[in-house]
Amino acid sequence: MREGEDAPEKFPNPGFGPHRPRRADVDPRADKRAERQVVALFALSVLGTIGFIVAYFAVPPGDTIASMRTSNLALGLGLAFALLGIGLAAVHWAKSLMNDHEKAEDRHAQRSTDQTRAEAVQVLRDGVQDSGIGRRGVLKGALVSSLALFPLTIALPLIGEVGEDWNVSKFKRTLWAKNKKLTIDPSGRPIKAADVTIGSVVHVIPEGLDESEAPLDEKAKAVVLLVRMDPRDIKSEQGEGWSYDGIVAFSKICTHVGCPVALYEQQTHHLLCPCHQSTFDVADSAKVVFGPAKRPLPQLPITVDDEGYLVAQSDFHEPIGPSFWERLR
Incomplete structure (x- = not known):
């Protein structure tokens, strides 16, 4: 803005640029390949959780520094793959399979109307439909399996081994x-x-x-x-x-x-x-x-x-x- 010019009341809306479709949007084989990749990442998380559980029982800390180091390394690797698989799968799913059209919403009053709330529920339903989880049975199973098993990496150390001595004296x-x-x-x-x-x-x-x-x-x-x-x-x-x-x-x-x-x-x-x-x-x-x-x-x-x-x-x-x-x- 030049000196002496009045500031505009609002800036013009630049709008969205042209949408560039992804390969998975136009090629069914690419879409299927992306789905398999997401399933593989969730499977990696499942394997990581299983590896954590196996390491917890098979590689106990012991009483020496070397045994403690080995146990911590095994547990850490299992936990890392369990978390990494879920994280990478979620990111890859969102970037390659979910709807990537840009959307904008105008600001509204803090209190939404009943109609707006109903529309919000519909948006959530549309999101579920966009994700394709309803028609991707294998993907849904991989997601549920990885999320269901991962809490064991947190719960197992808290529960302890069978016969653990809880005598705090x-x-x-x-x-x-x-x-x-x-x-x-x-x-x-x-x-x-x-x-x-x-x-x-x-x-x-x-x-x-x-x-x-x-x-x-x-x-x-x-x-x-x-x-x-x-x-x-x-x-x-x-x-x-x-x-x-x-x-x-x-x-x-x-x-x-x-x-x-x-x-x-x-x-x-x-x-x-x-x-x-x-x-x-x-x-x-x-x-x-x-x-x-x-x-x-x-x-x-x-x-x-x-x-x-x-x-x-x-x-x-x-x-x-x-x-x-x-x-x-």
Whole structure:
């Protein structure tokens, strides 16, 4: 628009360009070929779902990193093909078989009239007829089969294997026990209180963990962070007498989503989780001072034995890690 000219009240309607028919619109063989392609994609989804179910039972996670990696890969591939088949089939169906004529509708009042509603219902019916699902029996069967089977990829892990142990009490305990020595991770060497200097941080595990035949998840729950500070800096503890001469021990598993907490700032006594920046004050019962975590890190009660080695007074007094069902707090 040139300077000084009045703006038009509305722009002219450019209309639609000439419609260009697709090959499937004019060639029955191309139409049939496109239908077979859509059916094949839905069949791919069915095979993906079946593969997921087979992998769920035939390739369990096991207790080693390699077995977990293999199980996750098999499940991931099955889930990927199950979703990919449905998605590609829907796109190819819409682009090659459904009506592709451009349509435009004028804006109407927010509240439709009864006649408009009746017309909308008719449009839906026309859409169903346009899709050709009523006269394409094989295509309809492939669609129903893929959509009916796919939810199994979500439901099966939730239901669990036959005979799955649903006892949640196992989440409330770890391998720590009374008089269990604190040993350096990963060497397993017992540690004396005199070996820990003020400001130092030591990653510790229960004595005998390497020789233990406990499952990998049980070992992962037992990791602990040991910190020594000036006893005068300790503001509070989760239990009376749970520290020794300024040495405190807390679970390394973040109470947000279970990441390893390990970044200690000596001047502020803050402990940072690198995943989502939850920050805990070690000097004040590991209470949350920042971030999405909602609970302090559980404290491990510790003391020393007759030889001066650091030992646990008991297991944690509360479940470690993120929340789960039946957890009271």
